[in-house]
Amino acid sequence: MPYLQLDVPNHYPAALKQDLAQRMGAQFAALMQTTPDLVNVAFRELGEGGVWNTGDGAPVPAAMLTLAIRRGRSAEQRERLAEALHTTVTEALGLDPVSLTIEFSYHAGDDIYKKRNIDGVLRGALGRDWTPGEAERSLLDTLEEEVRESGPAE
Structure with missing residues (x-):
């Protein structure tokens, strides 16, 4: 990003x-x-x-x-x-x-789009605004978790 x-x-x-x-x-x-x-x-x-x-x-x-x-x-x-x-x-x-x-x-943050392989499926999401907590937990890991919670790709 x-x-x-x-x-x-x-x-x-x-x-x-x-x-x-x-x-x-x-x-x-x-x-x-x-x-x-x-x-x-x-x-x-x-x-x-x-x-x-x-x-x-x-x-x-x-x-x-x-x-x-x-x-x-x-x-x-x-x-x-x-x-x-x-x-x-x-x-x-x-x-x-x-x-x-x-x-x-x-x-x-939402001016940026990134794709990752999540459970073998290429999935994408818009970014998020920066927060100091990113030093402890990767934004990409957070986005991956949110994508998993949203259900399977169509």
Whole structure:
């Protein structure tokens, strides 16, 4: 449900991206009080000249991390996450720390739809708004239980 999309002006090995995605998901879950099974991470490797910051003077290479999340977290919580992800991403990818900007976009929980295999049947449900209790019980497990209680798929 959270979607962390990183636009970068370089290309990286798959193993590095896989490790970085795992670390980003774990950080997101810990700091945003949820579970890592909800987190999706995308690397958009736009290559040289693919991302620019148009500050004073000539544009300079840049990177952008967009975090699409469900509403409900405090500004302090989001700032802690941004700081942690900024450090993790710039160090792992060797980016100039000044080049990376992080932006949040917010969604209601029911703006998101997810499917899971439940008792051998592919079933889907809309998400729910975030609550701090997700750190203890996965939202996907809660949704799975609700789907089971609603009866068999048609």
